[in-house]
Amino acid sequence: MSPTISSSLCTVAALSGRPGRRAGQPGGSKRAVAQPLAAAAVTEAPPAVIAPPPRPVVGAPRRRGGRGVDGGADELVAWKSIRQERWEGALEVEGKLPAWLDGTYLRNGPGLWDLGDYGFRHLFDGYATLVRVSFRDGHAVGAHRQIESEAYKAARRHGKVCYREFSEVPKPDSFKSFVGQLASLLSGNSLTDNSNTGVVRLGDGRVLCLTETVKGSIVVDPDTLDTVSKFEYEDKLGGLIHSAHPIVTDTEFWTLIPDLIRPGYVVARMDAGSNERQFVGRVDCRGGPAPGWVHSFPVTENYVVVPEMPLRYCAANLLRAEPTPLYKFQWHLESGSYMHVMCKASGKIVASVEVPPFVTFHFINAYEEKDEEGRVTAIIADCCEHNADTSILDNLRLHNLRAFTGEDVLTDARVGRFRIPLDGSPFGELEAALDPEEHGRGMDMCSINPAHLGKEYRYAYACGARRPCNFPNTLTKIDLVEKTAKNWYEEGAVPSEPYFVARPGALEEDDGVAISMVSAKDGSGYALVLDAKTFKEIARAKFPYGLPYGLHCCWVPRDK
Ligand SMILES: CC1=C[C@H](O/C=C(C)\C=C\C2=C(C)CCCC2(C)C)OC1=O
Ligand SMILES: CC(/C=C/C=O)=C\C=C\O
């Protein structure tokens, strides 16, 4: 069996919706520090002071669909485009930052949703904005910068969308260019490299920004936020898309590569310091006609868990110029939902069970359940589960995010806990790990103490909800043993993923801080530092302007 997933045109079958043949079943920088600017300056009118000199703002973005095109101070800027390519400066700290907090918090996300007069439609379409907050000796320096992907540079050069984003498709100027576009879609050339989703620190110290496309893997400098280079995978595995969230440890990197031709997933691993993914094994889908979307997946110490959800990639939708209600996906309830478990060492599938339908972007963690003799009896895998309701994708349209009227429209979510038996039973379980009311029935953008990756754990940090709302608006610390949550809330604010950073030498799982970037109701923004134990604020480092919402984060300790 070839481990290679072609990244060129044999993918016609997959992309044109022709069902593929199904194989057998389961088987120290030099920057000047700028003075703080007036509130909301960088998200609003470009200010005069900036270091280093900016390049022109992309197409002088106007906020189509935003409230008050150029007004901004005094109102939330979470869903408004960043107006300046970069900024850096000392942040004013309120409270007391822990002296041990020594390193850089990085956050990636789509921060620019306008090109000239044209406004993007979906949160996930925006061009990537990296945010940095470096902590040392109780002080904080902040910065942001656009990632210089080919997609971003081309958009800036031509003033229009040039690559296929999550929901945006370049408009063909003529039939000829449409044909050309079709060909380049099939070869992957027209897919975006706008790495607006995750940011990870690899075991060898390189910092990588990621998205759903393989070509959207970009190395950045965590200090200057410079775009360093494309991350080239030096192997023959191919694949145009992968899980936007690899599992990264100090020694390795695990990824899933969906195979749209012969529906399935390739599981691959890469050693720290290498650019070569190695084929570990393959999971054939049990449902069809295409693999389920794998934005993320969990691992345990010995196993990789491969989810197959009924929200499946859809080749026909990929070809459409206008977004469909489910974008590049389709809901195939009839084809079932499955969880597969692969042994990391052998690549063999040790369980493949049918589970109740589910919709998730993010797995939280997984671990092995053992009996008294220490034998592994089941895999427990937790995720942020949107009650098997795909309307969460619609919730994240910018129009909806910008139009909060006080109505409670956010889809309910819970900590979905899968139990996957390893005794050959055909079914797995999926239940809420705690009463979702504990976190306001909002649940996404999670982190854990990384020392518990793949192991039993007690605490998860995430965004939750205080109803009514149209987007997760709290930070929540979930205690999976007590089945309770502690919540942080500030009226009108939009906090992003709370990222757990352990105190050096910590022995307890929640000894550390949770860091989040908050877009406040008055147009300002700050990095919030919560004591992870009490979930109370210890300090906030205030940006002199409000930043757009962002997605995922990582921590780069200073001495690494
Ligand atoms: C966040 C976030 C960003 C994001 O998606 C971005 C892209 C470019 C997705 C592209 C695609 C798919 C999701 C499906 C298959 C086709 C393709 C166009 C590559 O998703 C997020 O969650
Ligand atoms: C921001 C998000 C979901 C929020 C819903 O509650 C998902 C991001 C995916 O990467």
Ligand SMILES: [Fe+2]
């Ligand atoms: Fe994500």
